[in-house]
Amino acid sequence: MTDVLTGAAVQRPPAEVRYAGELTRLRASDEGAPRPPGWALSLRAARAFIVGDDALGVTRKFVGDPSLIDRALVSLATSRGLLLVGEPGTAKSLLSELLAAAVSGDSTLTIQGGAATTEDQIKYSWNYALLVAEGPSERSLVPAPLLCGMAQGRTVRFEEITRCPLEVQDCLLSPLSDRVMAVPELPGDAGMVFARDGFNIIATANTRDRGVNDMSSALKRRFNFETVFPIADFDTELALVESEATALLERSGVAAPPRRDVLEVLVTTFRELRDGRTARGDEMERLSAVMSTAEAVSVAHAVGLRGWFLNGTAGTAADLVSCLAGTAAKDNADDLAKLRRYLEQQTSWRTGEQWRAFRDARRELPGG
Known part of the structure; x- marks a missing residue:
């Protein structure tokens, strides 16, 4: 007590x-x-x-x-x-x-x-x-x-x-x-x-x-x-995920804060898989798994832990793919296939180092 x-x-x-x-x-x-x-x-x-x-x-x-x-x-x-x-x-x-x-x-x-x-x-x-x-x-x-x-x-x-x-x-x-x-x-x-x-x-x-x-x-x-209701604004959700993940990582003994560019990939992915629509307006398959802000914080925490304790880094978008697999497979085995299609079809037109790493790591998904 x-x-x-x-x-x-x-x-x-x-x-x-x-x-x-x-x-x-x-x-x-x-x-x-x-x-x-x-x-x-x-x-x-x-x-x-x-x-x-x-x-x-x-x-x-x-x-x-x-x-x-x-x-x-x-x-x-x-x-x-x-x-x-x-x-x-x-x-x-x-x-x-x-x-x-x-x-x-x-x-x-x-x-x-x-x-x-x-x-x-x-x-x-x-x-x-x-x-x-x-x-x-x-x-x-x-x-x-x-x-x-x-x-x-x-x-x-x-x-x-x-x-x-x-x-x-x-x-x-x-x-x-x-x-x-x-x-x-x-x-x-x-x-x-x-x-x-x-x-x-x-x-x-x-x-x-x-x-x-x-x-x-x-x-x-x-x-x-x-x-x-879920958080409607991207910047607000990103800021919340960043602050909560940073606090969790500090309590877990991780010295490196999460990378902002990795969190941008994470929050974008969660919002698009949750809404069934990409940032440029393309219709896509929704996941039946819960892709909530709280789940995003949990995945960001796992990415930071994986990067720090396995590689001594803050975690990259490649680590994100492995951590996402456990989230996507909770409710329906078909969600892994939907996630793979997202990585293949909805990341090819995006630019930036972390989006490329995210796309290239799709082979890390189970059954890939």
Whole structure:
């Protein structure tokens, strides 16, 4: 726990630890500002934490429409939950974490949805040794994120909610509508947990997963839906990939920052394979694999690691081909063939050293 609080030797500390200094400055400047009951910051300060404030030295952490942040914060101040939907890799989870850190000062009350998620992982379970020895009691109760959030007045994050079975999702109905959770095993008043001020739920769902376990109409009515879109501007996406990849490489012990010309090839390739159209307007095949900004950052990180630890360089576009293979082959074997055709047909007319290296390395693809 000490390592988490200090960030020492932790691969990815939570937002409230990574940006503790910024949150401290925002709280100091936010004294006396009106804020919703139970919130750690006012809406204005919470917005500044996410979109940045140069005067206070607060960095921008989410690249997207600032009005989305405004709507999300207002939703969290109401009696409805917030559901962030969008394509995979559009930073829904990051935005959820930042919102929770700003509103509650704690982003760690997180439920990871999946086919195996059960109600006790969401609400509460029991210490069975104490349960057998003493029977049901508050001492033998093991609270899960939802119960903790309600009892402490904090924001609960529910990742990939549509990956959970419908009957598991619906355990949120009473906490969201009546703001209460029943623990029928406990006697008297202890058997009812009422939500304190500040409690709410932020859920995320991928549009590609919609229909896997679609939410019931009753649960949908208890959420405000907000769509997180991919980054539209090339330069903005390139800058984001560069900054995030540089930070990851530094943490991985790589002394050489990523090359800008290699990242230009990477981001261009991802955008074109994602959109099905080249920069000069040629129609082309889209990949079924997720070619998101988050995936581009991951590939840029892998290129830097490959170049530095294998060759002592910053990584080239030739390294990019090998790293792209694992991304393209995730969902459909045909995607490798589409990637090969892209390298053969859509790189021949481009100029520059890295585009030539990228094209010449197509033989490195599996089956080439």
